[in-house]
Amino acid sequence: MTSRPPSTAGAHPDPGAVPVPSPGPGAGAAPGSSGKRRSLPGAGLAKGLAVTLRTMTRRSVTEHYPDTQPELPPRSRGVIALFEENCTVCMLCARECPDWCIYIDSHKETAPPTAPGGRERSRNVLDRFAIDFSLCMYCGICIEVCPFDALFWSPEFEYAETDIHELTHERDRLRAWMWTVPEPPALDPAAEEPKEIAAARKTADKLAAAERAAAEQPAAGQPVRPEPSEPAVRPERPGRPEREGDA
Amino acid sequence: MDVLDVALRLVAVLVAFLTLPLLVGQTEHKVMAHMQGRVGPMYAGGFHGWAQLVADGVKFAQKEDIVPDGADRRVFQLAPAVALIPYLLVLVAIPFAPDGGVGQAVDAGIFFVLAVMGVGVLGSLMGGWASANKFSLLGGLRTGAQLMAYELPMLLAAASVAMAAGTASLTGILDAFEWWWVPWQIIGALVFFTAGLAELQRPPFDAPVADSEIIFGAYTEYTGLRFAFFLLAEYAGIVVLCALTTVLFLGGWHGPFAADLGWVWTLLKTSVLAFVVIWLRVSYPRLREDQIQRVAWTGLVPLALLQIALTGVVKVVIQ
Numbered sequence: 001m002t003s004r005p006p007s008t009a010g011a012h013p014d015p016g017a018v019p020v021p022s023p024g025p026g027a028g029a030a031p032g033s034s035g036k037r038r039s040l041p042g043a044g045l046a047k048g049l050a051v052t053l054r055t056m057t058r059r060s061v062t063e064h065y066p067d068t069q070p071e072l073p074p075r076s077r078g079v080i081a082l083f084e085e086n087c088t089v090c091m092l093c094a095r096e097c098p099d100w101c102i103y104i105d106s107h108k109e110t111a112p113p114t115a116p117g118g119r120e121r122s123r124n125v126l127d128r129f130a131i132d133f134s135l136c137m138y139c140g141i142c143i144e145v146c147p148f149d150a151l152f153w154s155p156e157f158e159y160a161e162t163d164i165h166e167l168t169h170e171r172d173r174l175r176a177w178m179w180t181v182p183e184p185p186a187l188d189p190a191a192e193e194p195k196e197i198a199a200a201r202k203t204a205d206k207l208a209a210a211e212r213a214a215a216e217q218p219a220a221g222q223p224v225r226p227e228p229s230e231p232a233v234r235p236e237r238p239g240r241p242e243r244e245g246d247a
Numbered sequence: 248m249d250v251l252d253v254a255l256r257l258v259a260v261l262v263a264f265l266t267l268p269l270l271v272g273q274t275e276h277k278v279m280a281h282m283q284g285r286v287g288p289m290y291a292g293g294f295h296g297w298a299q300l301v302a303d304g305v306k307f308a309q310k311e312d313i314v315p316d317g318a319d320r321r322v323f324q325l326a327p328a329v330a331l332i333p334y335l336l337v338l339v340a341i342p343f344a345p346d347g348g349v350g351q352a353v354d355a356g357i358f359f360v361l362a363v364m365g366v367g368v369l370g371s372l373m374g375g376w377a378s379a380n381k382f383s384l385l386g387g388l389r390t391g392a393q394l395m396a397y398e399l400p401m402l403l404a405a406a407s408v409a410m411a412a413g414t415a416s417l418t419g420i421l422d423a424f425e426w427w428w429v430p431w432q433i434i435g436a437l438v439f440f441t442a443g444l445a446e447l448q449r450p451p452f453d454a455p456v457a458d459s460e461i462i463f464g465a466y467t468e469y470t471g472l473r474f475a476f477f478l479l480a481e482y483a484g485i486v487v488l489c490a491l492t493t494v495l496f497l498g499g500w501h502g503p504f505a506a507d508l509g510w511v512w513t514l515l516k517t518s519v520l521a522f523v524v525i526w527l528r529v530s531y532p533r534l535r536e537d538q539i540q541r542v543a544w545t546g547l548v549p550l551a552l553l554q555i556a557l558t559g560v561v562k563v564v565i566q
Contacts, residue, residue, distance in 0.1 A: 056281045060281060
């Protein structure tokens with residue numbers, strides 16, 4: 001006779017099987033208290049039928065993908081997009097890439113000195129930025145290490161090719177994917193202000209204070225100091241939502 | 248009874264034989280899918296995959312027909328026909344409407360039907376033996392064991408109905424049917440239906456074709472159209488089993504407006520039972536080989552005997 005399974009209905013109420021043996025009437029109460037665990041023969045079979053029937057009346061969970069696009073969560077890892085205006089060709093992404101699938105070519109351009117006798121300014125110009133998606137393992141390390149917010153995850157996933165060589169996508173394709181990068185999720189209600197906005201507000205406050213101070217002391221006759229032409233924050237960049245906090 | 252009448256009846260039976268199993272198959276695709284939260288075939292034919300089985304048939308027809316080197320060629324090639332044809336023959340004898348709504352009324356209908364249904368299982372046995380493959384042989388042996396075990400309760404349950412009606416003719420049984428036979432014969436109905444499922448090797452009694460253990464049992468070596476015939480035989484078997492259960496235990500064409508709509512009642516009851524067959528397949532895991540035997544010998548046979556005793560007692564009391 002098997003001891004544990006509730007198949008031996010009511011034959012020998014096993015005191016060990018009762019969760020809390022009632023202290024009062026003793027063994028006589030055991031069948032009543034353990035009766036909940038023992039059910040009619042075939043109850044399990046009926047339960048199985050009920051589960052499948054209930055599932056049949058519910059909507060199926062199938063994604064009808066080629067007919068309708070899936071609703072992907074905002075941080076899906078579909079493909080890596082490049083915001084090339086932000087790229088400074090620091091090569092960090094290419095060097096951190098575990099399977100070396102990022103190709104970057106650049107050259108240096110020099111700008112004439114702003115002041116006479118000054119030093120020439122030089123800057124890197126991106127010539128080629130390509131990711132070989134037949135090698136990429138979607139680890140996202142390049143995105144993590146980019147110090148200038150030039151790489152992003154895009155949920156776009158339909159970029160299969162018939163030839164493996166065509167999976168190396170160049171900068172124009174990567175730039176175009178930038179448009180599919182979703183807005184970052186909103187900040188929590190009591191969250192700290194994003195740094196850019198905080199910096200902008202600080203500058204604006206400072207300017208307003210200076211203006212007020214200048215207006216209060218016109219008697220001094222000093223000429224109003226010219227305002228700085230550019231605020232201390234980076235200008236708003238086109239085609240790119242705010243991406244601070246990395247929520 | 249002229250030639251035209253016979254031809255018409257045979258054509259009607261043939262059409263039913265060719266369409267109803269496919270209908271059951273398609274229903275199984277869709278019902279099983281939805282019971283598992285899926286949608287099933289959606290593309291073939293355009294509307295919810297209604298032509299999926301037609302597409303399957305076309306695919307099967309295109310495949311190469313392979314006979315293994317070591318196989319017993321004749322028997323191997325004959326087996327699918329042996330599995331399929333009996334169900335067509337059974338369908339001829341099943342009444343679906345009152346007053347001659349039957350392909351051919353057979354006097355000892357119950358015996359004819361059960362005997363011929365048993366022949367269908369021989370197809371699996373032949374295929375299993377002739378394939379020269381250990382999986383096929385195991386499947387065939389299991390099929391044989393299952394046939395032996397479940398034929399008895401099936402016969403006993405059918406005998407109970409024959410006792411109640413006092414005739415072995417299917418049309419005679421339906422003519423004698425009263426509504427209270429349903430509760431009276433309910434145990435027999437359950438036994439008959441379960442045993443029929445087991446003879447068809449439908450889940451949860453599908454150990455003979457258990458794909459995770461013995462590939463596909465007796466059908467392992469089959470390809471193309473012959474394989475399709477075995478599958479078709481399974482669905483034809485479902486139709487025949489459900490129709491037989493309807494006729495024997497659920498009153499067949501009896502129902503409101505039976506004179507005109509008798510065939511609708513038969514079809515309706517049969518399709519409800521076919522749904523149950525699919526439902527059971529989705530809900531239950533496969534029984535082990537020894538469990539299958541135990542269900543038959545310690546469960547169904549005593550229950551069938553009990554039903555026969557009950558039928559006898561009630562029959563004597565009401566006379």
